[in-house]
Amino acid sequence: MEMGYLGPEGSYSHGAALAYGSEVTGIPMQSFSEIFEAVEAGKIKMGILPIENSTEGAVTMVMDGLIHTKRIQIIGELVFEIRHHLLSIGKNTEELQVVLSHPQALEQCREFFRKNYPNIRLLACESSSQACIAAKNKGPSYGAIGNKLAGERYGLNILSDQVQDNLMNQTRFIVIGREDTKATGRDKTSIAFSFHDDHPGSLYEVLREFAKDNINLTRIESRPAKAELGKYVFYIDFHGHKNDPKIQGILKSIEKITRWVKILGSYPLGDEEGMQQKTRVGVV
Numbered sequence: 001m002e003m004g005y006l007g008p009e010g011s012y013s014h015g016a017a018l019a020y021g022s023e024v025t026g027i028p029m030q031s032f033s034e035i036f037e038a039v040e041a042g043k044i045k046m047g048i049l050p051i052e053n054s055t056e057g058a059v060t061m062v063m064d065g066l067i068h069t070k071r072i073q074i075i076g077e078l079v080f081e082i083r084h085h086l087l088s089i090g091k092n093t094e095e096l097q098v099v100l101s102h103p104q105a106l107e108q109c110r111e112f113f114r115k116n117y118p119n120i121r122l123l124a125c126e127s128s129s130q131a132c133i134a135a136k137n138k139g140p141s142y143g144a145i146g147n148k149l150a151g152e153r154y155g156l157n158i159l160s161d162q163v164q165d166n167l168m169n170q171t172r173f174i175v176i177g178r179e180d181t182k183a184t185g186r187d188k189t190s191i192a193f194s195f196h197d198d199h200p201g202s203l204y205e206v207l208r209e210f211a212k213d214n215i216n217l218t219r220i221e222s223r224p225a226k227a228e229l230g231k232y233v234f235y236i237d238f239h240g241h242k243n244d245p246k247i248q249g250i251l252k253s254i255e256k257i258t259r260w261v262k263i264l265g266s267y268p269l270g271d272e273e274g275m276q277q278k279t280r281v282g283v284v
Ligand SMILES: O=C(O)C(=O)Cc1ccccc1
Pocket: 006, 010, 011, 012, 013, 014, 050, 082, 102, 104, 105, 126, 127, 128, 129, 171
């Protein structure tokens, strides 16, 4: 099965795609939008996207992308420990002037560089693997933040194998597709919604529906509705499958008190609460 990921080969997303299952063929793509569009149009069956990081929080482009698609659903999730390496064609850090990577990776390492290499400029690239290719072409004054495999693939030296600010640096990836995922008994559902108007207790009214039925929430986020300041889209992840009658009852009640609700998908739990074997340490 083809799965689109943020390429080129050797990105963190590539590592995540390969770990999803042996039947997956990774298709490198240039941007998160291209992945969304290809899955929406049915050109590829699945895509994998980072959605949340333990240091940096939400990957906002991916959060926003989920709202504007019609056919896409979240069909799975995976959590990875991400270990950032400093890679270069050169052999020592003294030569480095610029370090390239994906903005998410740069943010996860910013404090490390500020403390240890304040004169190195951090510069954004489309992905960490793109950064490796660029650093290789530019020469020993350029470095890249990427994973070990990318270093090997592009013939770069590992100048440091731990440049992230927090030792525990986890990223949750979602798998998107167009078909429903059947309930497994250990499932999670993601929804997004917004309100008609701003009144006291509106969010509480939604949360109360989950509390009443003893449903555990695992995440809540808000994003600007991209209209005026103060208008938001809320995102909630919770335990349970959308086909479960109890969850359907909650969703019906929420529909009545919101302007719109979008079910982003129900999928097997893939984090520490769920399938441990799906959590890889130090691979991507
Ligand atoms: O740039 C990459 O390699 C990606 O796959 C995006 C990314 C960056 C940082 C953490 C997780 C995913």
